[in-house]
Amino acid sequence: STGESYITKGLTKLEMQDLILSLEIKEVLLNHEYDNQLIKFLNDNQVIINYYQNQQILNNKLVNNLDLESKKIASLLINYLQHLQKGYLNHLMPFVVEHKKEIAKVDYQVKRHLEILESNTLNPKTTLLYWLDKTETAMGSRLLKYWLNHPIRDINKLNQRYDFISSFINLKLQGELKEHLRYIYDINRIVGRISAGNANAKDLINLKNTIKLVPALIKTLQSYDDKILNLLADGLDPHQEVYDLLEKAIVDEPPLTITEGGIIKLGYNSDLDEIIYLQKHGKEWLDNFEEKERERTGIKNLRVNFNKVHGYFIEITRGNLHLVLDEFEYERKQTLVGSERFINKELKEMESKILNAEERGMNLEHELFLEIRKKLESFTTSLQTLAINISHIDVYLSLAIVALEYDYIRPELTLNRNVEIRDGRHPVVEKTTTFVKNDIVMNEGEIFLITGPNMSGKSTYMRMFALIVYLAQIGSFVPAKKAVLPLYDAIYTRIGSSDDISGGKSTFMVEMVESNYALKNATNKSLILFDEIGRGTATYDGMALAQGMIEYIHEKIKAQTLFSTHYHELTILEESLENLTNLHVRAKEENNTMVFLYQVEKGKSDRSYGLQVASLAGLPASLLKRSGSILKKLEAKENPVELDIFNYVDILKEPEIITLDDISQEVLNEIEDVNFDQMTPFDALIFLKHLQDKLKKR
Numbered sequence: 001s002t003g004e005s006y007i008t009k010g011l012t013k014l015e016m017q018d019l020i021l022s023l024e025i026k027e028v029l030l031n032h033e034y035d036n037q038l039i040k041f042l043n044d045n046q047v048i049i050n051y052y053q054n055q056q057i058l059n060n061k062l063v064n065n066l067d068l069e070s071k072k073i074a075s076l077l078i079n080y081l082q083h084l085q086k087g088y089l090n091h092l093m094p095f096v097v098e099h100k101k102e103i104a105k106v107d108y109q110v111k112r113h114l115e116i117l118e119s120n121t122l123n124p125k126t127t128l129l130y131w132l133d134k135t136e137t138a139m140g141s142r143l144l145k146y147w148l149n150h151p152i153r154d155i156n157k158l159n160q161r162y163d164f165i166s167s168f169i170n171l172k173l174q175g176e177l178k179e180h181l182r183y184i185y186d187i188n189r190i191v192g193r194i195s196a197g198n199a200n201a202k203d204l205i206n207l208k209n210t211i212k213l214v215p216a217l218i219k220t221l222q223s224y225d226d227k228i229l230n231l232l233a234d235g236l237d238p239h240q241e242v243y244d245l246l247e248k249a250i251v252d253e254p255p256l257t258i259t260e261g262g263i264i265k266l267g268y269n270s271d272l273d274e275i276i277y278l279q280k281h282g283k284e285w286l287d288n289f290e291e292k293e294r295e296r297t298g299i300k301n302l303r304v305n306f307n308k309v310h311g312y313f314i315e316i317t318r319g320n321l322h323l324v325l326d327e328f329e330y331e332r333k334q335t336l337v338g339s340e341r342f343i344n345k346e347l348k349e350m351e352s353k354i355l356n357a358e359e360r361g362m363n364l365e366h367e368l369f370l371e372i373r374k375k376l377e378s379f380t381t382s383l384q385t386l387a388i389n390i391s392h393i394d395v396y397l398s399l400a401i402v403a404l405e406y407d408y409i410r411p412e413l414t415l416n417r418n419v420e421i422r423d424g425r426h427p428v429v430e431k432t433t434t435f436v437k438n439d440i441v442m443n444e445g446e447i448f449l450i451t452g453p454n455m456s457g458k459s460t461y462m463r464m465f466a467l468i469v470y471l472a473q474i475g476s477f478v479p480a481k482k483a484v485l486p487l488y489d490a491i492y493t494r495i496g497s498s499d500d501i502s503g504g505k506s507t508f509m510v511e512m513v514e515s516n517y518a519l520k521n522a523t524n525k526s527l528i529l530f531d532e533i534g535r536g537t538a539t540y541d542g543m544a545l546a547q548g549m550i551e552y553i554h555e556k557i558k559a560q561t562l563f564s565t566h567y568h569e570l571t572i573l574e575e576s577l578e579n580l581t582n583l584h585v586r587a588k589e590e591n592n593t594m595v596f597l598y599q600v601e602k603g604k605s606d607r608s609y610g611l612q613v614a615s616l617a618g619l620p621a622s623l624l625k626r627s628g629s630i631l632k633k634l635e636a637k638e639n640p641v642e643l644d645i646f647n648y649v650d651i652l653k654e655p656e657i658i659t660l661d662d663i664s665q666e667v668l669n670e671i672e673d674v675n676f677d678q679m680t681p682f683d684a685l686i687f688l689k690h691l692q693d694k695l696k697k698r
Contacts, residue, residue: 002142002188003091003195003384005062007070008098014517017041021108022149029080054079062094070097090380091188091195104151104473105490105521109514113495114466115428116148126428128467132476134401136181139188139387140394147395151473153487155413161396161475162410167228168400177220178401181394185210187387194376201254201263201369204376207383208246214238214386217393232396235389242379249372258369261362269368275361282354286312289347299323304347310334312351313341399476406430408477411468412484417444417525419560423481426464427471430479436598437481440465445524445558445579447550451568451605452585457598458564459495461585462529465562466491469527490526492518494533512545519552528553528561539675543567554579571604614676619688627671667691 011019017038020028027048042049057068058075066074074095081089112118119126129148135141152158168174185206193199214236221233254263264272290304293314303315310333316324317339324330330342343351402408406427419442425435438461442448450458468478472485494514515533522528533549534542546565553561554577574582584605586597615624674687 001091001192001196003093003192004188005074005093005095006098007066007074007095008100009070009073010100013038015107018107018109020047021045022111029077031076050080052076052080052083054083062092064094066095066097070095085196089195090377091192091384093381093384098150102152102154104153104488106151106470107517110491110493111149113493114463114470114491116470117145125431128428128470131406131427131431132399132402134398135394136178137184137390137394138186139184139391140181140398143391144395144398147474151470152475153473153489155415155487158413158473158475158487162477163228164232164392164396165400165403165475165477166410167226168396169403170226171224171229171400173220173223174397174401177217177393177397180213180216180220181390181397183209184213184390187383187390191380191383191387194373195380197373199373200256200258201250202256204246204250204372205252205254207376208243208250211239211243211246217390221393232389232393235385237382237386239379239382239386242376242383245372245375249368259362259366261358261365264365264368269364272361272364272368275357275364278353278357279361282350282357285350286354289350297323297325297328310341311355312347313343314347315339315341403477406479408471408479409481409483411472411478411480412482413472414484414486417486417560418442418484419486420482420484421465421468421480422483424464424468424483425479426460427467427479429460429464438464438598438600442560443579445554445560447554447561447563447577447580448583449550449570449573449580449604450562450564450583450585450600451566451571452564453587453605456585456587457600458585459531460598461600462495462531462562462564466493466527466529486525488525488527489523490521491529492522492526493529493531494518495529495531515549519549519557522553522557522559524558526557526559528557528559528563530561530563532564532566534565534567539567543569546570547573550580551577568605574604614684614688619684619691623667623671623691626668627676630672664695667694 030051031053057071063071063074115127117129124130133144135144190203190207193203215238218233218236221229249268251265286304294302299320305315306312313333329344333343334341419440421440423437425437429435452458471478518528534546546567571582574580582604583600584603586599
């Protein structure tokens with residue numbers, strides 16, 4: 001355990017479940033039975049459930065800053081942990097209260113849609129975390145993940161984080177600082193093990209080596225005349241007393257066990273020094289004794305050996321037993337196949353001294369080690385403060401390096417609701433492909449209705465905006481030439497990349513549930529991203545729902561919204577909705593091939609280039625030609641939103657004489673029925689494979 005403790009209250013059941021998923025909670029403690037729905041949720045997500053009842057309200061430094069209700073809950077948890085750990089909780093830090101109003105609401109599904117911490121394709125390189133995390137310490141990495149899980153709304157805190165990053169960008173000794181951090185161990189974990197009474201000598205050496213680097217960190221931070229860096233340096237306590245204790249007491253390469261000696265340095269304890277002297281000179285005595293006995297007996301291969309069962313003994317091979325005389329006063333101790341083992345009075349006396357010394361030495365070393373470990377417990381709080389300060393240095397340095405390497409700029413936070421992003425970039429997509437920069441200039445409550453071809457970059461544009469906002473609200477610089485941003489109280493998305501089909505919910509059902517959650521909870525200070533709403537149902541239904549949502553957001557919520565759609569008919573809403581602006585993603589046709597330009601501009605797109613997407617997917621040329629002919633017929637009809645089923649056959653009739661077998665006719669029928677405008681490239685490939693399999697059966 002790192003000892004960090006947080007508390008929040010006022011969460012709804014959904015918010016609580018979301019927090020459990022976001023923080024990857026492994027165990028939940030309940031003080032009474034909850035409803036079956038929550039229990040099922042916990043079981044489904046493999047969260048351990050434990051019940052514990054203890055009404056004792058504590059009054060100590062861990063909970064003194066809490067109100068009564070929070071103190072009751074925190075006390076329950078502490079009492080439970082004390083029950084489990086038998087009292088070893090000295091490393092717990094005072095509870096930090098997380099107020100809902102201070103944190104931007106970004107639920108687990110939104111984080112998944114945006115791939116903040118988890119990849120939708122199990123490829124870590126598609127996550128924002130992968131490209132931001134250049135930390136060197138475990139403590140820094142944890143803090144960065146915490147920030148990514150908790151985007152904030154406090155403009156002063158965010159500007160303070162920007163200030164720190166700016167100072168680290170200007171620091172010319174970044175490499176030197178990074179090198180120092182690389183060899184710093186996880187102080188929180190070590191302190192936790194010390195408190196729990198299971199830290200070994202290796203842990204203490206790791207702590208010593210970490211503390212040894214603190215003066216170098218301070219010197220590096222102070223080498224550049226910067227008030228902010230000097231402030232960070234002032235927060236680093238070198239813990240000289242701890243270092244001196246460990247340097248004097250513990251050998252540099254101790255064993256893993258703490259009960260078999262070899263831990264304490266010579267000179268730390270006079271009693272131990274005497275015992276060690278006896279052990280050392282006892283070995284010399286044994287060597288001299290062996291040599292003396294060889295000369296006295298004339299037995300050249302006589303050996304003095306030791307094992308844990310029989311102690312010390314004189315061993316003589318069977319071939320030399322005739323040389324053993326009574327005058328030697330040897331007492332037979334053990335008979336083996338090839339030798340005999342003896343002992344005499346002199347060896348027996350020395351054995352007692354040496355063995356007692358070894359046992360006394362190991363016991364004394366163990367006692368001394370426990371005393372040292374106990375002394376270190378008094379430094380728990382100051383060491384945890386050191387860990388916090390080092391973790392912040394690590395994160396600020398990491399974000400500064402990211403800003404330098406990837407050309408990020410400091411965002412400008414504004415108290416109004418206007419947005420101005422110039423040359424914005426997607427922080428992840430740009431790492432794997434050439435990215436076309438785009439602007440986002442948005443007024444308060446404005447809705448962008450985005451149309452354009454499939455695969456043209458509509459979703460990427462929306463995610464780009466969301467990720468720039470997200471980065472700004474964790475305190476990071478952002479990928480743009482300029483970024484003026486308001487603070488958002490929440491980000492809501494509906495981007496269909498991880499629908500719960502296996503859980504019995506259709507894509508359309510998931511779409512409606514997520515959309516409903518956003519519409520019910522969003523405020524005029526929220527950011528909404530809706531991607532292709534209504535594609536999972538019939539055309540009229542989908543279009544009606546999409547328009548209804550747009551109008552509801554426009555009239556009721558008034559949140560800034562990016563709404564992409566394949567319903568080009570909705571672009572007419574710009575004429576009636578004051579705060580709606582049409583955007584389209586540019587594309588052009590060259591040599592009967594579509595070229596995506598990935599540039600977002602004002603205005604509407606009249607087509608989605610469904611046939612061109614099908615062509616890119618590799619559908620047969622004859623099939624595409626026939627589909628094009630059908631499309632012309634459909635487009636010639638007035639109001640071609642959705643065809644009347646009884647007139648459909650008449651419209652498709654052509655004066656062509658084509659002789660086809662049954663399977664070929666079935667293929668053409670399927671092509672006629674499919675709606676390419678509602679088809680993703682992946683769907684098109686699956687459809688193509690299906691047609692190919694049919695044709696192979698002819």
